[in-house]
Amino acid sequence: MSTDVTERESETETEPEAAADAASRPGSSTQQRQESDKRERSAMRERAERELAESDRTVELEVYRYDPDVEGKADPRFDTFPVPFTKGMTVLDALIYARDHFDSSLTFRHSCRQAICGSDALFINGHQRLGCKTQMADLEWPVRVEPLPHAEVRKDLVVDMEHFYDQMEAVEPYFRTDDLPSGDLAEQRQSRQNREKIKMSTRCIWCGACTSSCNIAAGDEEYLGPAAINKAYRFAMDEREGEAMRDHRLNVVEKEHGVWRCQTQFSCTEVCPKDIPLTEHIQELKREAVKRNLKFW
Amino acid sequence: MAEYYSSFEPQGTRWFLQRVTAAFLVVVLAFHFLLLHFVNHAAEITFAGTTARMSQVGYFATMVLFLVTATFHGVNGVYNALVNQGLEGTPETAVKWLLVVASVLLVVQGVRVAVAMTTLV
Amino acid sequence: MRQSYDRGPVEDFGRWREFTAGMWAWVFHKFTGWVLVGYLFTHVAVLSTATVDGATYTATLQGLEELLVVRFLEVGLLAVAVFHIINGVRLLFVDLGVGLEAQDQAFYAALVLTGAITVGSIPTFLGGI
Numbered sequence: 001m002s003t004d005v006t007e008r009e010s011e012t013e014t015e016p017e018a019a020a021d022a023a024s025r026p027g028s029s030t031q032q033r034q035e036s037d038k039r040e041r042s043a044m045r046e047r048a049e050r051e052l053a054e055s056d057r058t059v060e061l062e063v064y065r066y067d068p069d070v071e072g073k074a075d076p077r078f079d080t081f082p083v084p085f086t087k088g089m090t091v092l093d094a095l096i097y098a099r100d101h102f103d104s105s106l107t108f109r110h111s112c113r114q115a116i117c118g119s120d121a122l123f124i125n126g127h128q129r130l131g132c133k134t135q136m137a138d139l140e141w142p143v144r145v146e147p148l149p150h151a152e153v154r155k156d157l158v159v160d161m162e163h164f165y166d167q168m169e170a171v172e173p174y175f176r177t178d179d180l181p182s183g184d185l186a187e188q189r190q191s192r193q194n195r196e197k198i199k200m201s202t203r204c205i206w207c208g209a210c211t212s213s214c215n216i217a218a219g220d221e222e223y224l225g226p227a228a229i230n231k232a233y234r235f236a237m238d239e240r241e242g243e244a245m246r247d248h249r250l251n252v253v254e255k256e257h258g259v260w261r262c263q264t265q266f267s268c269t270e271v272c273p274k275d276i277p278l279t280e281h282i283q284e285l286k287r288e289a290v291k292r293n294l295k296f297w
Numbered sequence: 298m299a300e301y302y303s304s305f306e307p308q309g310t311r312w313f314l315q316r317v318t319a320a321f322l323v324v325v326l327a328f329h330f331l332l333l334h335f336v337n338h339a340a341e342i343t344f345a346g347t348t349a350r351m352s353q354v355g356y357f358a359t360m361v362l363f364l365v366t367a368t369f370h371g372v373n374g375v376y377n378a379l380v381n382q383g384l385e386g387t388p389e390t391a392v393k394w395l396l397v398v399a400s401v402l403l404v405v406q407g408v409r410v411a412v413a414m415t416t417l418v
Numbered sequence: 419m420r421q422s423y424d425r426g427p428v429e430d431f432g433r434w435r436e437f438t439a440g441m442w443a444w445v446f447h448k449f450t451g452w453v454l455v456g457y458l459f460t461h462v463a464v465l466s467t468a469t470v471d472g473a474t475y476t477a478t479l480q481g482l483e484e485l486l487v488v489r490f491l492e493v494g495l496l497a498v499a500v501f502h503i504i505n506g507v508r509l510l511f512v513d514l515g516v517g518l519e520a521q522d523q524a525f526y527a528a529l530v531l532t533g534a535i536t537v538g539s540i541p542t543f544l545g546g547i
Contacts, residue, residue, distance in 0.1 A: 126436035215441070219383045260312045261381060264512050266440025266521060279440075280518050287515065290313045316513055323503050323510075330499060334539070339492065340483035340546055344472030364462075371455030378448055399459075407462045413469045 041104070048084075048101035055084030060142035061094050063106065067155045076153075078144070079103070085136060091124055091145060092131035095157075108157035115273060118205030121212070122157055123148055128209035128271040148212040164208045167225050171232040171252055179242035194239045201234040201281055203274040210268035210278055222257035226268035226278040229253055233281040236288070247292075254289040262286070315373055318366040325363045344414075351414040364407040372400045439522035443505055450502040457495060493543050497536040504528040 052058055061081045067073040081098035083089075092110055099106040109119040113132045120131040123146040125139050136143060151159035181188055204227060211217050211225040224232075235241060236249040253259050259282055268278040333339055337346065351357050376396055384392060437445070464482070468475040482488050508524040511517055517524070 215444075216381050219381055221383070254309055260309065263381065263444055264440065264509065264521075265444045266438065270438045270440070277518065279512070280515060283513060283515050283518075286309075286312065286513070289309050293309050316510065319506050319510060323506055326499060327503060330496065334492070334496070335542060338542070338545065340480065342476075342479050342483075344468065344475045347468070347475070348472070367458055371451070371458055374448075374451045375455055378451075403459060403462055406466060410462060410465050410468050414465075 044101045048097075051084045052082055055086075057085040058082050059085045059089075059094065059136055061098055062142050062144040063095070063098065063157070064146040064153075065106075065156055066147075066153050067105075067107075079106075080142070087137075089136045090132050091122065091129070091134045091136060091139070091143060092120055094136055094143070095131060095145065107155045116205060118207035121148055121207035121209040121273070122146065123212070128213045130207060130209070130273040133273050148208060150212050150214075150218040151208070159208075161208060163221070164211055164225070164227070165206075167211070167228040168206060168231060170224060171228045171235075171249070173228075173231045173235070175235065175238070175241065176245055177241045178244055179240065188240050190238070190240055194237075198234050198237050200276050201230050201237070203276055204230055204234075205274060207273060209271045209273060213267040213271045215265055215267065216261050216263055220257060220261055223261045224253065224258050226262075226282065229259055229262070229282050229285065230276055230278050233285055236285065250285070250289050250292060253285050259286045259289065311373055311377075315370060315377075318370040321366050322363075322370055325359065326367075329363065347414050348416060351411060352416045357411065357415060361408060361411055364411070365404055368400045368403050368407075372396045439525045443508070443521075443525040443528070446501060447505050447509070450498040450505075453495075453498045454502055489544050493536060493540060496539060496543065497532055500535050501528060501532040504531055 059082075061083050062078045063081065064076060065073055065079050066076040081102050083094045083097050086093075090113075092113060095106070095108055096110070099108075108122070108131070110132065111117040111119045115130050115133040118130075121128060122131050124131065124134055125144055128148060131145070145157065147153045147157045147159045151161070151164070153159055177188070206227065208227065210227050210230075214223075214226055217223050217225040232249055232253045236246050236253070241249075262279070262282045264279055264283065266279050269276075269280070272278055333342070351360065376393060379392060380389065464478065465475075467478045505525065505528045508521065508528055511524070512521055
């Protein structure tokens with residue numbers, strides 16, 4: 001089992017820091033804290049071993065490990081963690097278990113644990129999925145967890161999302177209108193039909209699963225990608241923004257690396273954890289752009 | 298492709314034309330296969346038979362249009378495939394003009410062949 | 419978004435087995451497209467014998483048709499063209515936003531239909547050799 005290796009590693013990682021700390025503040029509680037941390041860790045391990053022995057089913061979690069700053073982890077590899085299976089366990093639950101019981105250096109993003117924050121999009125058994133929304137019971141075992149493809153890996157399961165966020169910002173993802181209501185306290189009402197039209201597109205949680213799955217976004221770095229185009233759709237189709245804004249938004253998405261790059265592979269639509277019909281939205285924007293251009297003829 | 302002076306933006310135009318030619322080609326390619334493999338067997342084709350078909354103005358026009366649309370659809374598809382794989386800058390421009398020249402040559406030669414097959418001229 | 423170092427299994431061999439219907443449809447459509455555009459140039463080149471004289475044209479075409487390889491290649495060409503046509507129709511519907519929820523079934527239907535038409539036309543293509 002490779003957990004022994006990582007256990008040793010995580011300790012060597014913390015020791016120099018702790019030693020420096022102790023040197024700068026002699027007689028501090030650092031040493032004690034370190035001692036208690038160590039005790040706690042071995043207690044967690046013992047607990048894990050007990051739980052593993054007691055549990056009916058154990059699932060093996062194969063996790064991608066990489067850290068350019070740590071010797072021995074600079075070459076990507078997979079670590080296997082045994083996790084006692086419990087009913088309703090998600091991939092995120094299993095990862096948290098592995099981190100808390102076996103290797104505290106195992107790194108991944110998570111926050112709300114209920115598919116809202118969009119932090120834990122991972123490549124699970126070959127598909128982009130949200131860790132917190134994917135049941136272990138629904139997967140083939142052993143479960144293999146990797147960072148999102150087509151993004152730079154920072155450490156373990158954490159990828160650099162900057163490029164994705166840049167693309168999202170490029171479509172100006174905020175409500176803007178020239179069409180202000182007359183009265184001071186008047187609301188900007190949206191018709192029920194219009195709300196229904198954009199409903200699905202508003203569900204995006206910026207997790208990046210779609211863009212990671214997209215073959216074109218992988219090859220063409222300038223391509224806006226499904227998430228950003230869906231965001232543009234959300235505002236371009238919002239009638240409250242008015243004609244001039246809609247025109248502006250269509251101009252943004254119909255640039256060379258905009259909607260035309262989409263090859264309708266449906267990969268994004270397949271992986272979207274919020275079930276947004278991304279391909280449908282991109283196609284509608286293409287048609288709107290063509291229709292708008294044809295009008296001038 | 299930096300110019301957006303025209304209201305008819307080139308990217309959208311090519312996308313749209315690719316679809317229009319597709320709709321035309323679906324019908325004509327199927328017709329072409331049926332006529333030259335099932336109605337007339339490919340092995341029995343003679344110059345006389347070809348001339349008889351090509352000398353009908355409607356058929357001749359369809360075949361020339363077939364050539365032009367197929368060339369556009371095919372070459373544009375190749376160009377798109379390369380751009381999607383990240384082709385950009387000078388190589389992109391070079392490939393673009395290479396493809397344009399190849400298309401023009403193909404269409405010119407195709408029309409020459411088509412004319413040689415007729416008794417119209 | 420591109421990788422500056424080798425990600426190993428995430429980026430290469432592990433991927434294609436996970437492709438879904440839409441992705442396979444795209445792969446096949448691109449492949450058949452390349453074959454067809456290649457054939458278009460070859461086709462015009464062969465037919466160019468008509469600019470020499472009628473006898474050369476007839477001799478060239480019939481000479482080619484006598485070769486068994488050519489007959490098999492023609493069956494292959496038919497398969498490629500039929501798939502490109504049927505999947506092309508599927509893509510036109512996708513572009514019009516019609517039946518997107520059935521796009522995967524449409525791809526499977528395209529495969530089955532291509533297979534059926536190809537197998538069904540083998541006698542015609544290999545006849546008289």
